[in-house]
Amino acid sequence: MKKLIPILAAMAATAFISGCSSVNTVTRAENVGSPNIVNDRRITTDPGLEGNVSVIEVAEGQVSGNLAKIQVTLVNKTRRALTVNYLFEWRDLDGMQVSASSSTWKSLRLMGGEVRSISAVAPTPNAVDFMLKLQEP
Amino acid sequence: MKNRNALVRLVAISGLGLGLLAFSGCQSARYIDSEGTETIVTLDQINIQDWNNAANELVTSLLESGVLERAPEQPVILGISRITNNTMQQVDTDSLVKKIRVDLNKTGKVVTTTTVGLGGRVEDPLAKETAEYQAFMNDQPNPAGAMPQYTLSGKLLEDRSSTGRTRQVTYTFQMTLTEVATGLAVWEDEKQITKQGKRSSVGW
Incomplete structure (x- = not known):
């Protein structure tokens, strides 16, 4: 029993250290680029997830002439690595969902304190609105 | 006494058989969302979500490049x-x-020829034969069909490594868009998907 205690303590310390790998970030003091920020509306059904991972900003742009692009910047507010699943859906001017054959849930691994952007391009020029779904696995 | 033991054994075997039957009856298949998070993840295969993610990332990259x-x-x-x-x-x-x-076609920026193919192998032989037949009936030369301005080529790669009991596999999906007129690769990208585990697992 006496031999087991140090081993368990070492295991616990290792788990604690590996679970708390957080990311230090450096950026330009004042960004040159100025993103086109989108005012967003949020529906929260999992306060636990919202407490761990926050949306910092939502920016929009256009690619290939007439396709909307959305970029959402997330931050892991905890000191441990987290996995978040996310899915972008698109809607047209009539509010109808626009499908894409390869639109699927994706998995994102965020280290502790890490800020990361996820993005999606509209599947058709008619797709003007987006919905981002976030889920903790 | 001997008869009683045989009877007990028979009842036990019958019970076991019925139990197995009932158990296997409960293992029913079910539908899941192909785009959802319940799909099976395996180390030794390119799973449906891997194809979806690779296609999605490569299409996004091509659209963002502005080449089209x-x-x-x-x-x-x-x-x-x-x-x-x-x-x-x-x-x-x-x-x-x-x-x-499909995704490129939905953007309205790309149409794919199905009557011109690598080595003369076409995707839609009926369309090609019908066009040739109509040209023959109208006493016209064989139609060349719409020739592609760009071609898409690619390669799928696999890299395996392991340490101890942990196994890792990386699938690389490489794509190149070549401009036919110049023969230049005007867009290239690759998407890597890495999976790690000790054995095949279910879920995400």
């Missing part, structure tokens, strides 16, 4: 060239290419 926007004619006519499978698996490369074609 700069094409002299819209929509761009695309031909499918060689897609090499260098993985250890027997896979149908259309699992990737078709998704890319």
Whole structure:
């Protein structure tokens, strides 16, 4: 029993250290680029997830002439690595969902304190609105 | 006494059989969302979500490159060239290419020819034969069909490594868009998907 205690303590310390790998970030003091920020509306059904991972900003742009692009910047507010699943859906001017054959849930691994952007391009020029779904696995 | 033991044994075997039957009856199949998070993840295979993610990332990259926007004619006519499978698996490369074609077609920026193919092998022989028949009946030369302005080629790669009991596999999906007029690769990208585990697992 006496031999087991140090081993368990070492295991616990290792788990604690590996679970708390957080990311230090450096950026330009004042960004040159100025993103086109989108005012967003949020529906929260999992306060636990919202407490761990926050949306910092939502920016929009256009690619290939007439396709909307959305970029959402997330931050892991905890000191441990987290996995978040996310899915972008698109809607047209009539509010109808626009499908894409390869639109699927994706998995994102965020280290502790890490800020990361996820993005999606509209599947058709008619797709003007987006919905981002976030889920903790 | 002997008869009683035999009876007990018979009842036990029957009970076991019924139990197994009932148990296997409960293992019913169910539908799940192909795009959802309940799909099976395996180390030794390219799973459905891997094809979806690779196609999605590559299409996004191509659209963001602006190459299609700069094409002299819209929509761009695309031909499918060689897609090499260098993985250890027997896979149908259309699992990737078709998704890319569908997504590009939906943007309205690309149409894919189905009557011009690598080595004369066309995707839709009926369309080609019908066009040739109509040309013959109208005493016209064989139609060349719409020739592709760009071709899509690619390669699937696999890298395996392991340490201790942990196994890792990386699938690399490489794609190149070549401008036929110049023979130049005007867009290239690759998407890597890495999976790690001790054994095949279910879920995400």
